[in-house]
Amino acid sequence: MKVVVMGAGITGITTAWYLLQAGHEVTVIDRSEAAAMETSFANAGQLSYGYTTPWAAPGIPAKAAKWLFRAHSPLILKPDGSLFQLQWLLQMLKNCDPARYQTNKDRMVRISEYSREMFRRFEAETGLDFEGRKKGTLQIFRTQKEVDAAEKDIEILAQYGVPYRRLKPEECLAYEPALHHAVHRIAGALHLPNDATGDCHLFARRLKTLCEAKGAVFRFNCSISRIEHEGSRIRAVYAGGERFEAERFVCALGSFSRTVLADLGLNLPIYPVKGYSLTLPVTDSAEAPVSTILDETYKVAITRFNERIRVGGMAELSGYALKLPQARRETLELVVKDLYPQGGDTARAEFWSGLRPMTPDSTPIIGATRFDNLFLNTGHGTLGWTMSLGSAKITADLVCGIEPEVRCDDLSIARYT
Template identity: 50%
Template sequence: MKIVVLGGGVAGVSTAWYLARSGHEVSVIERRSEVADETSYGNAGMLSYGYTSPWAAPGVPFKAIKWAMQDMAPILISSSSFNLRTARWMTKMLGQCTEQAYRINKERMLRISQYSRTCLNELIRELPLAFDHRAKGTIELFRDQAKMDAIGADLESLKQCGVRHEVIGPADCIQHEPALANVREKFVGGLRFPEDETGDCNRFTAALAEQCRAIGVEFVLDTTVERLNRDSNRIASVHTSRGEVTADAFVVALGSYSSALLNPVGFDLPIYPIKGYSLTLPIVDPARAPQSTVMDESFKVAVTRFDDRIRVGGTAEIAGFDLSLDQKRRKPTEFVIQDLFPGAGDLSKAEFWCGLRPMTPDSVPVVGTTPITNLFTNTGHGTLGWTMSQGSARLLCDVVNGRQTDIDTDGLSIHRYVN
């Protein structure tokens, strides 16, 4: 079949790879002049196979009220961007903040993320992909003993889902992350995920795109996807800034922009663009830098080690499609890197970045078939697009090919939102 993948981020390029490897003629349409130039460019770098949880959880509404009064809140709401669409999405998300919904959503997310770890490890054994990859685990670092003592429910959920984890004290935190010895008084312990990994998503996607080109995938860059042309129960073509493109099947992998494309053909897909920020700074003292990822539980800021750089990612801002770089949003990321890893990197040379995370109300991505026979989706991964990229792409490839999938597809497709 001739298949067109709409979107050239990590989800779209990974989808193209698996589809092309299975024998299809594949094209990728991307509006930027390079792949992975938007949300996949500056994310936190975490491959969070174990550190996978829905945003919507019991207690979150009360935490949100508390965060609203904090100077460096992990979640911010921009009043200038607040509208009816924002209110509807937030209402749907708050509706998922029950014990039952949390368990269901977490299981669905972990199903993909655990599968994705297997898929990525197989891929990097097969292909020469250079992307600053490390497999040294993640530590969720606790500054407050009361918060660490309250993680019992999370531990039980991890146990039920078969996710390897370790509750560790300060000495073990320092054993895994020696630079933390410099700030021993600032934390009480951690929750470690030994199977989590790290890597530069942008570099990975660019390297995989080259492998795609080598097996015949066409990349149509600098081309905007404008609309889908529906003919009865099929998509006849996609209209782009360069004209009509026809194919046997289409895959929507446009992240936060997927809803605008799908709504006119009959699907009210609740994906909202959650704005995230990051700093990337060169390492000046490797001994003071992290070895892998340290997630500061108090500020929800991740500090991730690349080979010669540190990526610091955090802050979730509900601000619509606003991509302006608000310098005030540097504060949490700058504080955490200076507080936990002082002297590790050169902040004066840091690259400040923001991107839009395509978030569903239940935090579960939208992967699989749609009621339109030749239209498929691989989108809505929220903060875990890098983590879930390979599992989602391989799963979708099997769905397109009508094969038995390696994991259960229940609850993962757009059908959960279609009445």
């Protein structure tokens, strides 16, 4: 069977991989010049299975109101002039009640835990090197108020059987020795041993090579101009001056899924939430992080690759523009200099921003549409890397008409319609 995958980010390439594994003929099209050049290019690097939680949560509206007026805020809201932004924010607020939060959390944990298992299988099968580490995540709290507030998260971890350990400030050094500079500013911490890290961009590029070895065709510099359909079936995708026909189509276009599919009458509630990152060279390995640290105060993650440190965070709702304000860089530099002052060289850091495809309930949209042969794998928000293999395998199974290994009937666009 011929399948066209729209999008060559981490979601599209992993979907292509499982379709190839099932024996299908796969073409991947993307508007960029190479694989994983947009949201997958420089994310925080976390495979945060244990930190999977909806943004829309009880108490978030009150917190958000305070964050908006704080220096180095983790949340930035700028009206983009669209009615959709207001509609999306209203939908997100509706998902902040306890019952909806529990439903969304159930869905997200299900996908993340399945993805963790799929990563285990994938690595055992391929041995692909993507500078991965399996040393867990250390979430640090700078105030006792944050420590107390984390008890609700710990209850949820226990409910889902996710391993964790509460830590006193000095106990953090057993996992992250270089925090000795900042241990006096830490009130407590939480360690999630099952979490991992890795360079998403490197993984995607090397997986693309494996896909090509199995016969996949990648067409870059192909912006989608039109999708041809007849009745309830997609006939072809027009991109880069070419017409791509197939029996099945998968949309894995991240934040641009909504705009590309709008002409089909599909109203995807996906908003581009901008995140920022710095990538700096390690100057002293002993003074650099070992794995991933989450700074709860600033909502910033610091992740160690082999010879680089990735610092990522913030959520900015301002539309599709990819600007790089100096104030955002200063926030990232503040955190990494505070926790690892001798670990990396911020003067040589690469500053980046990308658009995370966020749904109002924080859960990705995976599955069928009202078109018989069009499937979605998009809307993963900040967890596209974490959920990549799990959601790709679910999508590939659905495309192939195979019953997925985990429940997925509540993941499709139907939950919004």
